[in-house]
Amino acid sequence: MTQPTRQWSAEKLLLVVSVVAIVAGAAVGTSVGYAVHYSAPTTRAFYLFNSSLPFDEHTWGIPHDTFAPDRITVNKGDKVVIYYRNIEDTTEPHTFSMDTPYTFDAVVHAGQNETFPVATSVKGASDVVVQVNQTATITFTAHWAGVFRYYCAYHQPTMTGYLAVLG
Amino acid sequence: MQMPKGSAMFRWSAVVLLFITGLLDVYYGNFYAGFYENLWYAMGTIYIFTAAVIAANFEPRFAQPAVFGYAIFLFVLWATTAFATGVGLDTIAYLDKAIEALLVVNMALLIRSSRSPSLLR
Numbered sequence: 001m002t003q004p005t006r007q008w009s010a011e012k013l014l015l016v017v018s019v020v021a022i023v024a025g026a027a028v029g030t031s032v033g034y035a036v037h038y039s040a041p042t043t044r045a046f047y048l049f050n051s052s053l054p055f056d057e058h059t060w061g062i063p064h065d066t067f068a069p070d071r072i073t074v075n076k077g078d079k080v081v082i083y084y085r086n087i088e089d090t091t092e093p094h095t096f097s098m099d100t101p102y103t104f105d106a107v108v109h110a111g112q113n114e115t116f117p118v119a120t121s122v123k124g125a126s127d128v129v130v131q132v133n134q135t136a137t138i139t140f141t142a143h144w145a146g147v148f149r150y151y152c153a154y155h156q157p158t159m160t161g162y163l164a165v166l167g
Numbered sequence: 168m169q170m171p172k173g174s175a176m177f178r179w180s181a182v183v184l185l186f187i188t189g190l191l192d193v194y195y196g197n198f199y200a201g202f203y204e205n206l207w208y209a210m211g212t213i214y215i216f217t218a219a220v221i222a223a224n225f226e227p228r229f230a231q232p233a234v235f236g237y238a239i240f241l242f243v244l245w246a247t248t249a250f251a252t253g254v255g256l257d258t259i260a261y262l263d264k265a266i267e268a269l270l271v272v273n274m275a276l277l278i279r280s281s282r283s284p285s286l287l288r
Contacts, residue, residue: 033251
């Protein structure tokens with residue numbers, strides 16, 4: 001004696017599959033939320049200055065210029081805004097340059113802050129020149145994880161900093 | 168004869184939605200995620216594979232509910248992860264999930280039409 005094959009109706013099947021999928025998805029999603037400490041990409045602003053160490057660069061044979069700060073740490077995906085001020089007490093210009101693969105947009109203001117008129121602006125550049133008493137607003141997105149150099153092309157090797165992008 | 172036509176229509180619209188969702192997932196993993204990108208690649212690849220399975224009408228009694236469940240699973244997974252971590256809340260993710268929601272409805276209609284009693288002989 002054979003029993004007739006019983007099969008679920010479409011509604012019952014949809015209901016069961018939905019409930020199982022919702023419970024499983026919520027369980028995994030909640031676990032990920034607890035397990036992973038993650039902060040969503042955000043905009044991070046930094047103020048960057050040039051600095052001079054107290055030694056005679058002619059005697060020592062290397063520039064006394066440095067960046068302050070010389071370490072910038074962000075998360076991958078963050079939008080980075082750097083306000084660079086050339087606070088030299090001489091007439092020395094500096095550059096803000098970055099190693100590949102990073103490029104940036106920069107707006108250079110002809111004064112000590114961003115309210116001054118724009119002197120120059122660049123897009124997708126790997127370096128920008130900032131004259132004494134000028135302010136550059138540099139923006140880019142930290143697409144690549146790793147440690148990347150930012151530097152002044154005129155004052156190597158001392159005027160170098162590192163962007164650390166946590167991936 | 169009307170149900171098979173409806174069923175075929177839902178099947179092909181499911182294929183299109185699966186393929187678009189798969190491509191969006193891969194695109195998102197490549198350009199946006201910054202957070203478990205490999206997971207988005209895997210999800211996208213699975214969607215594109217399931218598009219082929221649904222298009223071939225391979226084992227529909229198993230494949231259709233599996234795809235339906237997979238889409239709901241990923242939608243809820245995204246919603247809870249987004250709620251817990253704040254990640255994946257951007258235009259591309261919203262678009263991806265809106266299409267995924269359409270896919271869920273499409274799959275439900277496909278399953279209903281495929282399992283219509285008139286087709287069971």
